[in-house]
Amino acid sequence: MQIYLPIAELPVNVFVILAMGLAVGFLSGMFGVGGGFLMTPLLIFLGIPPAVAVGTQSTQVVASSVTGALAHWRNASIDFKMGGVMLVGGIFGSFTGIAIFRALTKIGQIDLMISLVYVVFLSIIGAMMLTESLRAIMAARRGTPMPTNRGGQHTWIHGLPFKMRFRRSKLYISVIPPVAIGFFVGMLSAIMGVGGGFIMVPAMIYLLRMPTSVVIGTSLFQIVFVSGLTGVMHSVENQTVDAMLALLLVVGGVIGAQYGVRAASKLQGEQLRAMLAVIVLLMGLRLGYDLVTAPADLYSIIDAVPHS
């Protein structure tokens, strides 16, 4: 069944979009990832204009991060103070990202930018996830426990000024690193249409040395607001949020997440994580392949002014 998307201005198959929403929702429920970094490239492969894919995807990120953040709120595993500090950076980052997005759209380099950023991040994240899960699988076979992260070490981060106490995270650190992380992720969120958890979570664990128990909840809390802001700004600045597409993605995503969460408790995590890593790597390679191979037509056309 075809449905016409009013903003993307093309018809798509309803079931294809729903199925994509389900699949990404399933993975996001299973691994606790937002799934934006999978959905945006999928939408682009499907022929949705990259700008519309990114703008619309931010609403899907809002939906999945609200679900996740609420669960963590009930478990009291959110450091609101830390989340708030990161959010300050995130808001500025989001504004900057939107400005970059606009400038690049104007000179015709936004599609390249989106592809490049995705190639870089999908390859890095995919490779990191794959090595980590393979190491975990091998460690499990040998029966040796994984080396755990030792906390309480002093690094250069502790030498920075403007220190603040974060009781929930049991930290007394400078606000500069959390603001900077928030800024960087907010920028990526605006350009890539992702929540950015896949960057924020490792950064919070390894750079800020936050306790793992509050990391995911805090990042989700911050993502809710940054991606919400990004979605509104993409609507205002670029009119690239397609409500029809968003509805289909969100419905698929919410349903998929339910099964993903249930499946996560039954299936073997590490093998699946390795599979996800392979999917992520393949998508990165596919996008990269498109960048280096000669396109069928060197010329492309685009409306010089968005029509109203």
Add this chain to the structure above:
Amino acid sequence: MTVRAHIFLALAALLLASPARAAQLVTDLSEHQVRIRSNFNGTQILLFGAIEVNNATERARDRDVVVVVTGPAQPVTVRRKERMAGIWVNNDAMTFPKVPGYYSMVSTRPLEVTAEPAVLKQVQIGIDNIDFGVPQAKGFAGHKQALSPEDEKNFAKALIRNKKRDKLYNADPGGIVFLGQTLFRATVDIPANVPVGLYTANVYLIADGKVADVIATPLYIDKSGLERHLYRFAHNDALLYGLIAVLGAAFAGWLGSALLRQK
């Protein structure tokens, strides 16, 4: 199709009964308005008409009918990719100020035999004769630059090639079907990705290499129903639209969380 056939017959009857007049063409469209709804997947417009003839000598003349349907014109930028550091990057660009969003030509015979190229160019009959206006070239970072006439031609060709690939520019020489001596009809394909706006269906009667008559009929293509409202909403009230989209998504997320808790 039966409804169309009825209209067609009614028009034919009307035409045969009407007295002779100076203009020689009578035409109409099966639809004057195309509404893009959620199930829109392209459509076909039927154009029909008749050539009035007063006597047998006129009938024997060398005549052609050409139908040209044109969409609203607007500036379009054509970009050319070049290899930089191993990857293909948009480099030179050229903006044509008035590019019809849609152009479809249907004729009785190939255009070469209907009239001289100069005549066709003047009235913009045929895809290669569309006047895109004076283009402006820009470089990688958006600075103005000059490109050779050769390049300009390549960009214009690429524009047409891209539009044809998107099925927005079509040519169907020989696509006009004559029923008897005077009645004719043509079908024009409107693809799903068609731009909205006011279209014009021009029907030209070309006799002895000259445009003998032309009739212009407006055709309105617009989004309708929910599609129209969403589109208008997104453009006219962008802030409210964005807020509702985001809050709606947040609500869906809350719903998902509530569902999750029940289990």
